[in-house]
Amino acid sequence: MRSAAALAQLTLRAAWRGGSARLVAALLLALALTLPLVLRDDGTVAGRATLLVRLSLTLSQSLLLVYLGWLAADLPARERSDRQIHLLQTRPASLASRLVGRWVGLQVLDATLLLLVGLGLAGNLTWRAGAAPTDRAPGPTALQTLAAWRRYPGQPDPPRLPPGGQQTWRFDNLAAAPRRVDGSSRQPSELRLRYRPRAAGAGPQLDWQAAGSRLSGAVTASNGVVTCPLPADTDGVLTVTNRSPREVVWSGRDRPTLLQPAGGFAANLLRALLLCWLQGGLLAALGLLAGHLWEFATAACVVGGYLLLAVHVPWLPASPRAGLAALAVSAVAPLVQTWPVPDLAAGWRLAASPAAALLAGQTLLCLLLASLLAGRREAAGGEPV
Amino acid sequence: MAVERCLEATGVSKQYTDFWGRPTVLAVEALDLVVAPGEVVGLLGPNGSGKSTTVKMLVDLLRPSRGSIRLFGRSPRDPLVKARLGYLPEESCGYPYLTGLETLHFYGRLQGLDGSRLTARVATVLDEVGLRAGRERRVGQYSKGMQRRLGLAQALLGQPALLLLDEPTSGLDPLGRRDVKALIRRLAAAGSAVLLSSHLLAEVEDVCDRLLILHRGRTLASGAVGDLLRQPQGLRATLPQLAPERAAELLAAIRPLDEAATTEPLISRLEAYFLAVVAAAGAEGRDA
Ligand SMILES: Nc1ncnc2c1ncn2[C@@H]1O[C@H](COP(=O)(O)OP(=O)(O)OP(=O)(O)O)[C@@H](O)[C@H]1O
Ligand SMILES: [Mg+2]
Numbered sequence: 178m179r180s181a182a183a184l185a186q187l188t189l190r191a192a193w194r195g196g197s198a199r200l201v202a203a204l205l206l207a208l209a210l211t212l213p214l215v216l217r218d219d220g221t222v223a224g225r226a227t228l229l230v231r232l233s234l235t236l237s238q239s240l241l242l243v244y245l246g247w248l249a250a251d252l253p254a255r256e257r258s259d260r261q262i263h264l265l266q267t268r269p270a271s272l273a274s275r276l277v278g279r280w281v282g283l284q285v286l287d288a289t290l291l292l293l294v295g296l297g298l299a300g301n302l303t304w305r306a307g308a309a310p311t312d313r314a315p316g317p318t319a320l321q322t323l324a325a326w327r328r329y330p331g332q333p334d335p336p337r338l339p340p341g342g343q344q345t346w347r348f349d350n351l352a353a354a355p356r357r358v359d360g361s362s363r364q365p366s367e368l369r370l371r372y373r374p375r376a377a378g379a380g381p382q383l384d385w386q387a388a389g390s391r392l393s394g395a396v397t398a399s400n401g402v403v404t405c406p407l408p409a410d411t412d413g414v415l416t417v418t419n420r421s422p423r424e425v426v427w428s429g430r431d432r433p434t435l436l437q438p439a440g441g442f443a444a445n446l447l448r449a450l451l452l453c454w455l456q457g458g459l460l461a462a463l464g465l466l467a468g469h470l471w472e473f474a475t476a477a478c479v480v481g482g483y484l485l486l487a488v489h490v491p492w493l494p495a496s497p498r499a500g501l502a503a504l505a506v507s508a509v510a511p512l513v514q515t516w517p518v519p520d521l522a523a524g525w526r527l528a529a530s531p532a533a534a535l536l537a538g539q540t541l542l543c544l545l546l547a548s549l550l551a552g553r554r555e556a557a558g559g560e561p562v
Numbered sequence: 563m564a565v566e567r568c569l570e571a572t573g574v575s576k577q578y579t580d581f582w583g584r585p586t587v588l589a590v591e592a593l594d595l596v597v598a599p600g601e602v603v604g605l606l607g608p609n610g611s612g613k614s615t616t617v618k619m620l621v622d623l624l625r626p627s628r629g630s631i632r633l634f635g636r637s638p639r640d641p642l643v644k645a646r647l648g649y650l651p652e653e654s655c656g657y658p659y660l661t662g663l664e665t666l667h668f669y670g671r672l673q674g675l676d677g678s679r680l681t682a683r684v685a686t687v688l689d690e691v692g693l694r695a696g697r698e699r700r701v702g703q704y705s706k707g708m709q710r711r712l713g714l715a716q717a718l719l720g721q722p723a724l725l726l727l728d729e730p731t732s733g734l735d736p737l738g739r740r741d742v743k744a745l746i747r748r749l750a751a752a753g754s755a756v757l758l759s760s761h762l763l764a765e766v767e768d769v770c771d772r773l774l775i776l777h778r779g780r781t782l783a784s785g786a787v788g789d790l791l792r793q794p795q796g797l798r799a800t801l802p803q804l805a806p807e808r809a810a811e812l813l814a815a816i817r818p819l820d821e822a823a824t825t826e827p828l829i830s831r832l833e834a835y836f837l838a839v840v841a842a843a844g845a846e847g848r849d850a
Contacts, residue, residue: 179671179672179674187668263623264651264669266623267623267649269641270672
């Protein structure tokens with residue numbers, strides 16, 4: 178415990194006095210200040226705010242992840258090359274407590290920097306929400322708009338609706354959606370679908386039928402997004418009739434999705450930051466392990482490779498049947514998705530999935546191999562791990 | 563009843579190998595070594611003779627290829643053993659961004675010290691190695707001698723029962739050397755066992771009770787310093803009050819006892835002379 182605390186403090190001092198933490202903090206601040214000036218949005222408060230949150234979080238988190246990975250790999254690797262490891266290894270502190278201490282130090286640093294990002298973002302948006310909105314009609318302010326939504330993609334996919342046709346969609350997970358605190362009913366939902374308008378004018382005329390009651394077409398279209406408010410007791414089966422004169426086809430990300438509000442802006446920002454922090458923790462742990470096993474160049478390659486892999490997850494097939502590689506990689510998918518805040522429960526489901534087991538197996542195997550290599554290196558006269 | 567041995571190494575060898583396990587250098591061969599409490603033992607040998615390799619094996623930084631090492635009757639990997647050990651590596655290795663004081667606090671906490679005990683202990687060792695004045699400066703700005711003193715200070719933090727010092731006086735000025743030698747003697751008198759490696763003969767001679775001479779990893783000689791250096795025949799007489807002009811008189815008087823008797827003027831060692839000159843100049847000198 179004592180030694181873990183000592184290592185955590187050492188890590189913070191290394192980052193701060195080495196100057197790297199100060200540089201990253203300055204970059205994050207500069208990002209928070211300059212991003213609103215260079216962004217080109219769709220002119221609505223909601224659009225601008227969404228863009229700002231997404232871009233800020235994505236850019237800041239990318240910078241932070243690269244920094245954390247670099248620092249985590251660099252600190253232990255340098256400790257070995259500069260021989261400080263000799264003085265650590267001859268103390269009664271165990272390797273585990275040293276690793277934990279370093280990790281805690283990195284996470285405190287990460288939390289501090291994320292707090293900076295969060296404060297910058299919230300301050301920026303609050304200020305903009307107070308400024309005169311550019312929307313002509315009095316609309317929702319930025320902070321109201323930024324409530325995150327839980328998403329339930331509809332089945333089947335892709336839906337194809339000829340003129341006059343009817344389609345029934347099931348929203349599978351809706352039954353499991355959390356109810357209001359009083360347990361009476363679910364929160365009001367919204368059906369949202371995006372279409373690419375082929376001709377100018379309004380979107381398709383759609384009629385909705387949910388839970389047996391007909392809800393004809395209070396459909397609003399803005400920027401190709403169709404939204405339709407649904408009653409609180411929507412039960413997961415929706416029947417839609419296309420009253421427009423042309424066929425409508427949706428697929429992939431545009432397909433009809435049922436959205437339920439999942440917390441207000443502040444709560445969601447906190448959740449997003451927490452998610453960023455957890456991702457940072459994962460990367461820091463990986464970097465530390467790599468830095469303990471290999472010299473900096475190798476460790477940095479391992480961490481960088483992992484980051485690249487994680488960033489490219491959206492381009493890999495997401496279906497669980499799409500191959501072992503995609504399966505293993507899908508366990509790191511949350512690394513790039515911070516907003517809208519993904520359902521945290523999905524993370525737990527993922528942890529219990531075969532993909533996670535596979536990934537854990539691979540990690541164990543890698544560690545075993547690495548420790549074998551490390552043993553070899555000691556015999557070859559290198560520094561012991 | 564057998565006295566507890568601080569350190570016992572039997573038949574220890576270290577064969578360095580390359581990545582594929584092919585032998586490259588046999589750095590230490592069949593080394594036997596015992597160190598008892600209160601004893602100062604010197605490892606003496608030319609460059610590359612295996613001194614550092616031996617010390618690293620003793621503190622579990624390297625695994626011996628053959629033989630066994632017991633510290634306080636236990637394996638060197640045992641945390642209980644590590645808690646009673648002080649190690650000064652060959653090269654100085656502090657964190658350049660910490661001050662001397664912070665460095666000692668850091669290592670002290672790893673050693674299991676905390677709170678006022680740690681503060682008091684740090685202050686004591688800073689005084690012992692003469693680094694009090696430089697304690698607030700960053701280690702990266704330390705001179706070589708200061709780094710060495712800091713290394714010694716961290717080795718002393720846990721009041722070790724066994725001290726392993728790899729070339730403790732390298733980089734130190736004569737005053738520092740004198741202080742370190744005095745410190746080692748003090749620690750031994752207080753019951754600590756000390757094993758030090760060096761290639762400075764005078765140093766080993768001054769401070770060690772026993773020594774071990776290594777050459778290319780093999781033990782050439784070992785035993786008490788007095789025993790190894792004593793010449794069974796012959797005698798040296800020192801007459802500090804006698805004027806050099808009277809040497810002829812003296813020779814004439816002792817020639818009948820030994821045909822080969824000689825006399826020469828009394829010359830002090832450079833170290834003693836240097837220390838005397840500096841002391842005369844009033845240099846305080848203890849603090850780096
Ligand atoms: N990591 C290593 N890999 C291979 N050979 C090594 C390694 N370290 C030391 N050696 C070899 O082992 C032998 C003993 O080295 P060691 O460092 O123990 O000598 P030393 O007595 O401490 O020398 P010095 O007085 O120069 O410090 C040398 O021949 C050296 O080249
Ligand atoms: Mg050496």
